[in-house]
Amino acid sequence: MVEDVGPGGIGAVNEYKTEWFQINVSTITNTWYQNHPRRQWTWKSPGDRNRNKIDYILTQKRFRKAVKTSKSLPGADCDSDHIPVMCKFKIKLKKLRKAKAKPNFKWTY
Template sequence: MGDFNAKVGDERVEDVVGPSGIGTVNERGSRLIEWCQINDFIIPNTWFQNHPRRQWTWKSPGDRSRNKINYILIQKRFRNSIKTSKSLPGADCDSDHISVMCKFQIILKKLRKAKIILNSKWTY
């Protein structure tokens, strides 16, 4: 999770970037996408279609442009655990960046220890 200052665009790229991004890809965005492909990560912010004010994460001074440059990255194996991802424009965090949240649900499997039974009678 972090401020990558990367624009990944609104076009789907394999299983990494979804169709709900904003704008076009920049150089940092292409490097982030490449890193995600190599390390098996996805960008959930781009997979959920939200209201436009719930998509952008940065507003330029003077409110001339709005971009999505903050992302949450999750490993592909946890893809089905993600319920929603959106920005929270009303949160007061004293920054020109908007907070991003992701709801997910993980079901953990309880591992049981194997019982070791030792036979006290050894036969030769």
């Protein structure tokens, strides 16, 4: 298994997907967290026979440590067979410094 896919995935990931992740320097956030099984699947078949994880949140590898949790929300009322996927992350904003105003003096001698 590649480093882009975490241990929390369901089933196998095909080679095409892992190759695409490596080329685009991304990682799958939903696979890095061990959640309850109902918080892992993102799609259910008509009749609720099968449940699979087919919806993902991708992020660049450099932001992987900023992601705090990623899970699906099965109780959301969205009238779809897909379940919304949520990701919490911590961002640290850079403090902007105000530019010092230059004095607008005209010296005449």
